Amino acid sequence: MNQIKGRQSTKFEKDVYILGCASVVGQKEGEGPLGDNFDKVVKDPMFGKKSWEEAESEMQAIAARLVLEKCQIKADDIRMVFAGDLLAQSIASCFGLVDLNRPLYGLFGACSTIGEAISLGAMAVAGGYANHVLSMTSSHFASVEKEFRFPLAYGNQKPPSSSWTVTGSGACVISSEKSNVKITGITSGKIVDFGLKDSQNMGACMAPAAADTISQNMADFDRNPGDYDRIITGDLGKIGREILIELMKQKGYDIRDNYLDCGMLIFDSNTQDTNAGGSGCGCAATVLASTLIPKLESGEWQRILFVPTGALMSKVSFFEGQSVPGIAQGVVLEYVGKEK
Amino acid sequence: MNQIKGRQSTKFEKDVYILGCASVVGQKEGEGPLGDNFDKVVKDPMFGKKSWEEAESEMQAIAARLVLEKCQIKADDIRMVFAGDLLAQSIASCFGLVDLNRPLYGLFGACSTIGEAISLGAMAVAGGYANHVLSMTSSHFASVEKEFRFPLAYGNQKPPSSSWTVTGSGACVISSEKSNVKITGITSGKIVDFGLKDSQNMGACMAPAAADTISQNMADFDRNPGDYDRIITGDLGKIGREILIELMKQKGYDIRDNYLDCGMLIFDSNTQDTNAGGSGCGCAATVLASTLIPKLESGEWQRILFVPTGALMSKVSFFEGQSVPGIAQGVVLEYVGKEK
Numbered sequence: 001m002n003q004i005k006g007r008q009s010t011k012f013e014k015d016v017y018i019l020g021c022a023s024v025v026g027q028k029e030g031e032g033p034l035g036d037n038f039d040k041v042v043k044d045p046m047f048g049k050k051s052w053e054e055a056e057s058e059m060q061a062i063a064a065r066l067v068l069e070k071c072q073i074k075a076d077d078i079r080m081v082f083a084g085d086l087l088a089q090s091i092a093s094c095f096g097l098v099d100l101n102r103p104l105y106g107l108f109g110a111c112s113t114i115g116e117a118i119s120l121g122a123m124a125v126a127g128g129y130a131n132h133v134l135s136m137t138s139s140h141f142a143s144v145e146k147e148f149r150f151p152l153a154y155g156n157q158k159p160p161s162s163s164w165t166v167t168g169s170g171a172c173v174i175s176s177e178k179s180n181v182k183i184t185g186i187t188s189g190k191i192v193d194f195g196l197k198d199s200q201n202m203g204a205c206m207a208p209a210a211a212d213t214i215s216q217n218m219a220d221f222d223r224n225p226g227d228y229d230r231i232i233t234g235d236l237g238k239i240g241r242e243i244l245i246e247l248m249k250q251k252g253y254d255i256r257d258n259y260l261d262c263g264m265l266i267f268d269s270n271t272q273d274t275n276a277g278g279s280g281c282g283c284a285a286t287v288l289a290s291t292l293i294p295k296l297e298s299g300e301w302q303r304i305l306f307v308p309t310g311a312l313m314s315k316v317s318f319f320e321g322q323s324v325p326g327i328a329q330g331v332v333l334e335y336v337g338k339e340k
Numbered sequence: 341m342n343q344i345k346g347r348q349s350t351k352f353e354k355d356v357y358i359l360g361c362a363s364v365v366g367q368k369e370g371e372g373p374l375g376d377n378f379d380k381v382v383k384d385p386m387f388g389k390k391s392w393e394e395a396e397s398e399m400q401a402i403a404a405r406l407v408l409e410k411c412q413i414k415a416d417d418i419r420m421v422f423a424g425d426l427l428a429q430s431i432a433s434c435f436g437l438v439d440l441n442r443p444l445y446g447l448f449g450a451c452s453t454i455g456e457a458i459s460l461g462a463m464a465v466a467g468g469y470a471n472h473v474l475s476m477t478s479s480h481f482a483s484v485e486k487e488f489r490f491p492l493a494y495g496n497q498k499p500p501s502s503s504w505t506v507t508g509s510g511a512c513v514i515s516s517e518k519s520n521v522k523i524t525g526i527t528s529g530k531i532v533d534f535g536l537k538d539s540q541n542m543g544a545c546m547a548p549a550a551a552d553t554i555s556q557n558m559a560d561f562d563r564n565p566g567d568y569d570r571i572i573t574g575d576l577g578k579i580g581r582e583i584l585i586e587l588m589k590q591k592g593y594d595i596r597d598n599y600l601d602c603g604m605l606i607f608d609s610n611t612q613d614t615n616a617g618g619s620g621c622g623c624a625a626t627v628l629a630s631t632l633i634p635k636l637e638s639g640e641w642q643r644i645l646f647v648p649t650g651a652l653m654s655k656v657s658f659f660e661g662q663s664v665p666g667i668a669q670g671v672v673l674e675y676v677g678k679e680k
Contacts, residue, residue, distance in 0.1 A: 002468040003419065008443050010469050051660050079343065080528050088428030088487075089654035090448045091662075094531060098665055103348050103528030105456055106667075108430045108446040116445055120460060127467030128342040129350050147428075188420050188443030191434060314429035320391050322431075325438055327446075 002126070008213075009187040009220035009330075012126040016183045018333070019132065019175035021289035022067035024059050026141065026167030029278075029286065032267045037290035038168075039066055045142060045167065053091055056140035056169075060085075060096030063136060063169035067289075071132075071173045078102045078173070079130030082117040085138050085281050086110065086165075087147055088314070092138050102134070110310030111206075111235050112189065113137040114170060114285035115329030118306075119186040121174040122331075131176050138169035139280030148199070148315060161201035163237050163279035166266060170285025172293075180297045180337040187217040187330030191312060195323045199313055202324065203240020203263075203276055206309040209326030210236060211247035213307055217330045218253060225255045229301040232292060233328070234284035234308035235263035237276030262287035262308075284308040296335045306331045342466070348553075349527040349560035349670075354466040356523045358673070359515035361629035362407035364399050366481065366507030369618075369626065372607045377630035378508075379406055385482060385507065392483035393431055396509075400425075400436030400478045403509035407474065411513045418442045418513070419470030422457040425478050425621050426450065426505075427487055428654070432478050442474070450650030451546075451575050452529065453477040454510060454625035455669030458646075459526040461514040462671075471516050478509035479620030488539070488655060501541035503577050503619035506606060510625025512633075520637045520677040527557040527670030531652060535663045539653055542664065543580020543603075543616055546649040549666030550576060551587035553647055557670045558593060565595045569641040572632060573668070574624035574648035575603035577616030602627035602648075624648040636675045643674045 002010050023038045030041030040062065047055040047062075060083070068075060081100065084107035085092035097104060109116040117135035124130045142152060144165040150156040174183065192209040199205075210233050218224060225231060225248075236244055241261050248255045262284045263277030288306060295301045313324045342350050363378045370381030380402065387398040400423070408415060421440065424447035425432035437444060449456040457475035464470045482492060484505040490496040514523065532549040539545075550573050558564060565571060565588075576584055581601050588595045602624045603617030628646060635641045649668045658664075 003470060008419075013468075053656055053660065084448060086429070087654065088656065089426070089450065089652070091652070091654045091657045094652040094665060095657065095662060098531040098533050101530055103530050104667065105460060105528070106448040108424060108448045110429065120445060123464060123467055123469055127463055127469075128353075129463055129467075130343060188445070190441060190443050191438040193438050312429070312431070312434040314427065314431045316393055316428065317431045317435065320393060322435060325434060327444065 004220045007220040008216050009185055011185045014126040016122045016126045017175050017179040018181040018293060019173040019177055019179050020067055020071035021172045021293045022063050022070055023170045023286040023289040024063045025286055029166055029168055029266060032272060034266055034291050052140055052143035052146060053087060056092040056138050056143045057096030059169040060092060060138045063171040064100055067171040067173055073132060075100050075102060077132050078134045079132060080105060080124055081134045082107055082121045083136045084108050084113040086144050109327060110312055111279055111281050112308040112310030112327050112329045113281045115308035115331055118331050119329055122183040125174050125176050133174050134171060135174055136171035137281035137285045139165050139282035141165045141167045144280055158275055159200050160275050161239050162275050163202060163235060163263060163277055164274035165280035166278045166283040168282030168286035170282060170289040180335060181293055182334050182336045183331060184334050185332040187213050187220060189213045189328045191325045191327050193323055193325035197323050199318050199324055202311040203237040204243055205311050205324040206326035207236055207240040207243035207247060209328040210244050210307055210309050213328040213330045215251045215253060217305055225253050225258060228258060228303055228305045230258050230260050231255050231305045232260045232262060235279035236261045236309055237263045239276055296333055299335045299337050303334045306333055344560045347560040348556050349525055351525045352466040356462045356466045357515050357519040358521040358633060359513040359517055359519050360407055360411035361512045361633045362403050362410055363510045363626040363629040364403045365626055369506055369508055369606060372612060374606055374631050392480055392486060393427060396432040396478050396480035396483045397436030399509040400432060403476060403511040404440055407511040407513055413472060415440050415442055417472050418474045419472060420445060420464055421474045422447055422461045423476045424448050424453040426484050449667060450652055451619055451621050452648040452650030452667050452669045453621045455648035455671055458671050459669055462523040465514050465516050473514050474511060475514055476511035477621035477625045479505050479622035481505045481507045484620055498615055499540050500615050501579050502615050503542060503575060503603060503617055504614035505620035506618045506623040508622030508626035510629040520675060521633055522674050522676045523671060524674050525672040527553050527560060529553045529668045531665045531667050533663055533665035537663050539658050539664055542651040543577040544583055545651050545664040546666035547576055547580040547583035547587060549668040550584050550647055550649050553668040553670045555591045555593060557645055565593050565598060568598060568643055568645045570598050570600050571595050571645045572600045575619035576601045576649060577603045579616055636673055639675045639677050646671045646673055
């Protein structure tokens with residue numbers, strides 16, 4: 001059985017690998033601490049297009065082409081695409097992926113979307129429904145400011161708890177073909193609502209969901225934090241990080257020593273004015289593709305728990321006074337170089 | 341192998357069933373031709389809540405509770421939920437399903453979402469990742485008018501090609517437990533863009549995607565239209581219907597005799613002033629749950645091809661002059677009463 005009885009996690013019995021990854025980011029991300037790791041840094045924030053939304057779509061198209069190239073496969077080899085983004089009705093993905101001409105399952109998991117895309121992609125491959133699938137997401141600073149916040153020209157000041165949306169698209173080919181990195185399990189995330197309403201402090205809104213998924217992963221797989229080289233959340237940022245560490249301590253797990261957050265890795269908040277850290281679907285996806293997977297490919301890390309986090313809200317839900325629930329999707333990735 | 345080589349379809353090798361369904365609709369749907377078939381007709385369009393969005397969430401919560409009751413299972417028996425809706429950032433699902441407290445994979449496939457939810461749910465069950473999953477969607481006339489069109493109080497007139505969004509939520513439990521209705525295959529849909537830009541004629545925008553998925557299904561499974569008791573699209577309506585029949589003829593298939601469209605079944609457009617027909621994620625989902633599945637359960641139909649259709653667009657993509665691409669997800673459902 002693939003499912004772990006009575007729990008929320010799946011242990012894949014059939015082998016499923018990350019065949020390759022690609023990352024495309026904007027200038028600011030290229031100037032950050034991980035700048036050298038990205039496959040492509042595009043200085044033009046419009047990506048040669050006429051609107052922010054088209055720019056984001058173009059970024060997805062570039063990332064998709066790039067990952068196919070790196071994996072030396074053709075679009076036709078992709079059986080299904082799992083993709084989504086933060087824009088209303090997922091238009092970045094819909095318009096970005098139309099030319100790929102492959103079957104699409106559109107997703108929405110807010111900034112946890114790459115975790116959802118990898119989870120479903122791994123299920124599809126391990127279930128024998130596909131040899132190769134493409135799992136990808138994107139976000140663009142300007143399209144997201146327009147979608148959720150204020151017009152850029154308004155020059156709105158942001159509180160220190162706010163995050164900076166990453167301009168980036170990350171894509172992975174998940175495959176039955178062997179590579180050095182195996183997806184060995186997933187922990188499917190629940191919506192967790194602590195009733196917080198501050199959309200400028202999404203780290204705090206998402207931390208309870210991250211704690212829920214991580215502790216569930218430990219229980220389901222009978223592991224401790226030390227069984228992972230790193231536990232890596234999506235975009236909790238500085239404040240969410242501290243809350244997560246505290247919540248995990250209350251659940252009996254000390255993760256302080258091996259815990260990282262993609263939102264804190266991608267920018268240097270001291271010099272890049274990004275407040276609590278990076279966020280957006282593209283944050284976890286580009287950090288995974290550029291930095292985390294290579295460390296697994298080389299064997300520097302043996303096993304990580306990757307936990308992209310999402311804040312579930314819209315302009316409308318915010319204006320109607322709703323809370324901002326969180327969700328976090330867990331993926332266990334392992335180095336299996338020796339198997340090859 | 342589950343996948344049909346070089347094609348877009350999956351034939352499930354392991355048994356996967358629709359254990360039960362539930363449908364909740366509004367007053368207008370209750371007054372339509374299928375009125376007696378729905379499990380619950382709620383006359384209050386606010387569903388006892390303060391906003392249209394909360395009303396839609398409440399409708400999902402009711403549908404979820406109802407299907408669990410009908411299947412005589414508990415929420416804890418559901419391993420994963422696959423759900424989505426038409427609102428920006430899927431807030432109807434996010435807020436409607438939080439109290440269910442089960443792992444969620446959020447989807448966006450516009451009005452094709454129930455097809456996507458059933459496809460992924462069937463993959464999860466057939467892959468051994470779950471014994472029971474919940475696949476569901478919703479739409480609400482007023483929340484969707486607000487999201488995509490005009491304020492209700494404006495009293496905007498609609499062209500004859502426009503559709504009327506169904507207020508309804510449909511939910512299915514997909515299961516490894518035997519029932520009379522089996523999901524035997526799926527055809528994963530591609531985005532198809534004929535460049536049409538009229539969001540008030542979504543039937544025309546979606547018909548090419550429906551033709552693509554249906555003809556692909558015929559090719560992949562080596563079937564003809566006559567091999568299905570009915571081929572049933574989601575919400576093409578009067579105009580889309582004629583286009584689909586013509587496009588299929590061009591591809592060498594005559595579907596006129598056994599073709600139905602959920603959007604044309606749910607309302608009587610002559611007396612209910614619904615123009616081209618019903619639409620919305622709730623349209624295909626409630627017609628499936630209330631009318632199509634019962635005909636398979638009883639053996640009146642032996643095999644159908646259910647093809648929910650989606651128009652991929654947002655307010656922003658429309659205002660930026662983008663086209664309205666379509667997508668259609670195919671699901672093959674069969675009566676297997678004798679197996680029981």
